[in-house]
Amino acid sequence: MGLSRRGLLASATAAAVAPAPPAAAAGHRGRHRTGFERLAAAGYDRLDGQRVGVVTNPTGVTRDARHIVDVMHADERVNLVAVFGPEHGFRGTAQAGGSEGRHDDPATGLPVYDTYLKSGRPLAEVFTASGVDTVVFDIQDVGARFYTYIWTLYDCMEAAQLAGKRFVVLDRPNPVTGRAALGPVLHREFASFVGRQPIAQAHGMTVAELARLFNGEFLATPVQLDTVTTTGWRRSEFYDTQGLPWVPPSPNMPTPDTALVYSGTCLFEGTNLSEGRGTTRPFELLGADGIDGRWAAAANELALPGVRFREAYFAPTFSKFQGTTVGGVQIHVHDRAAFDPVHTAITLLVTAKKVWSGFAWRSDDWIDKLTGSTWVRTAIDAGADADEVAAGWRTELAAFRTVRREYLLYG
Known part of the structure; x- marks a missing residue:
C-alpha cells in the first residue's frame, strides 16, 4: 500500500491540543466545541504576533452561523491578512469543477486567493505572495476520499512547508462518524485530485486526524503543524447530535x-x-x-x-x-x-x-x-458479486486501518 509508518516523526512535528473527554450523554451535547470555538475561547493565543491567512469556504461557521473570517476580521486580537478559496470558492458561488478566482472579498475587503487546482511550488508562491506567516485551515469534510477538500488540505500543507509557513488545522466532526475506515484503498498510480494518497474510500477520520496522517506518512518533509481539536464529540456520533448548523460544503451536498x-x-x-x-x-x-x-x-x-x-x-x-x-x-x-x-x-x-x-x-x-x-471495474465486469468485490480490497484496508489508528485523536 506504500505507507511509510512515520508515526514517531508525526508526533514530533504535530503539536495537537489534547482533546477533552467527550460528553457523557446526549443531554450534554451543548459541550461540543469546534476547533475554531476553542481557538477563539483561548483568545487566539496560537495566532499571536502572526499574519494569518485562512483556507476556508462557507462551512467555516460558528454555532450561531457567523463565518469565522467575518468574526476574525472584526477581532483586533487577530491579524487576518488573506483568505484562500478552494473548489467552489470561499463564499461558495461556483459549481463543481469551478472556483471564484482572485478577488477582494466584498464583506471584509480582504484579498481572496484561489487555491483550486494549485499545488506544490505554484501554491507555495501564492502563500508567499499573500504575506502570511501562518495558514489556518477550517473546512467541513464529509468523510470520503474523493471529496476534494481533504486534498486541498494536503496540497496546502505541502505548499506551506515549501513556503516556510506554520499550518494550523481547526477541527470539526466527521459528519458520518469516525467509527471505521471502509472500502478500497487508493493505489498510487491512480492518484488525482480525487485521491492524492493511499487512504480508504471512506476514511473515518476528521480533518485534524487526516492532517496528522498526511504529515506522518505522506509529506516528504513535514510541515510545522498545529491541530486544534473539537471537544464533546464521540467517534460514533453523527453530525445532527452536535448542535451545529449544516452549511452545504458544496452545491451538491445539501444535507x-x-x-x-x-x-x-x-x-x-x-x-x-x-x-x-x-x-x-x-x-x-x-x-x-x-x-x-x-x-x-x-x-x-x-x-x-x-x-x-x-x-x-x-x-x-x-x-x-x-x-x-x-x-x-x-x-x-x-x-x-x-x-x-x-x-x-x-x-x-x-x-x-x-x-x-x-x-x-x-x-x-x-x-x-x-x-x-482497476479492481472494482474489472471484478464487476467479470461477474463478481458485492462480497467478492469487497474481498479484493480486504488486505489493503486492514493495513490502512492499522496505520490510521496511530493518528486518531478521539475515543
Missing part, C-alpha cells in the same frame, strides 16, 4: 443525509447513470433512461443492513439526462448505524449491470480514479 451516502454512491459518477445531480436529492437518487422497477426490486431482495430502495423517477435539471425523465432508485437509510455506504454502492452497481442492458462505465474509466484501482 447530512447526502453525506451519509456520498462515500458510496459518488461511484456512479464513473458510470453512464445519473448520480442525482440536478435533483433535490443528489447521490440519493440514481437512474438512467430505460431503467425500471426491476433495479429496486433486485437490490431489496438482498436485504442490505440499514437501507431500503424505492423505485423512483426523476428529471435532472442539469448534468446527466438534463430535462429527461429517467427511472432508477431512491436510497432510504432507516438505520444509519448499520448502513455501509460503500458496500451498498457496490451492490447497486452490480445489480444495475444485471438488470439494465444499457449499463456502461464512463469511457475515461473515471471509476478507477474514484475507487483507486
Whole structure:
C-alpha cells in the first residue's frame, strides 16, 4: 500500500491540543466545541504576533452561523491578512469543477486567493505572495476520499512547508462518524485530485486526524503543524447530535443525509447513470433512461443492513439526462448505524449491470480514479458479486486501518 509508518516523526512535528473527554450523554451535547470555538475561547493565543491567512469556504461557521473570517476580521486580537478559496470558492458561488478566482472579498475587503487546482511550488508562491506567516485551515469534510477538500488540505500543507509557513488545522466532526475506515484503498498510480494518497474510500477520520496522517506518512518533509481539536464529540456520533448548523460544503451536498451516502454512491459518477445531480436529492437518487422497477426490486431482495430502495423517477435539471425523465432508485437509510455506504454502492452497481442492458462505465474509466484501482471495474465486469468485490480490497484496508489508528485523536 506504500505507507511509510512515520508515526514517531508525526508526533514530533504535530503539536495537537489534547482533546477533552467527550460528553457523557446526549443531554450534554451543548459541550461540543469546534476547533475554531476553542481557538477563539483561548483568545487566539496560537495566532499571536502572526499574519494569518485562512483556507476556508462557507462551512467555516460558528454555532450561531457567523463565518469565522467575518468574526476574525472584526477581532483586533487577530491579524487576518488573506483568505484562500478552494473548489467552489470561499463564499461558495461556483459549481463543481469551478472556483471564484482572485478577488477582494466584498464583506471584509480582504484579498481572496484561489487555491483550486494549485499545488506544490505554484501554491507555495501564492502563500508567499499573500504575506502570511501562518495558514489556518477550517473546512467541513464529509468523510470520503474523493471529496476534494481533504486534498486541498494536503496540497496546502505541502505548499506551506515549501513556503516556510506554520499550518494550523481547526477541527470539526466527521459528519458520518469516525467509527471505521471502509472500502478500497487508493493505489498510487491512480492518484488525482480525487485521491492524492493511499487512504480508504471512506476514511473515518476528521480533518485534524487526516492532517496528522498526511504529515506522518505522506509529506516528504513535514510541515510545522498545529491541530486544534473539537471537544464533546464521540467517534460514533453523527453530525445532527452536535448542535451545529449544516452549511452545504458544496452545491451538491445539501444535507447530512447526502453525506451519509456520498462515500458510496459518488461511484456512479464513473458510470453512464445519473448520480442525482440536478435533483433535490443528489447521490440519493440514481437512474438512467430505460431503467425500471426491476433495479429496486433486485437490490431489496438482498436485504442490505440499514437501507431500503424505492423505485423512483426523476428529471435532472442539469448534468446527466438534463430535462429527461429517467427511472432508477431512491436510497432510504432507516438505520444509519448499520448502513455501509460503500458496500451498498457496490451492490447497486452490480445489480444495475444485471438488470439494465444499457449499463456502461464512463469511457475515461473515471471509476478507477474514484475507487483507486482497476479492481472494482474489472471484478464487476467479470461477474463478481458485492462480497467478492469487497474481498479484493480486504488486505489493503486492514493495513490502512492499522496505520490510521496511530493518528486518531478521539475515543
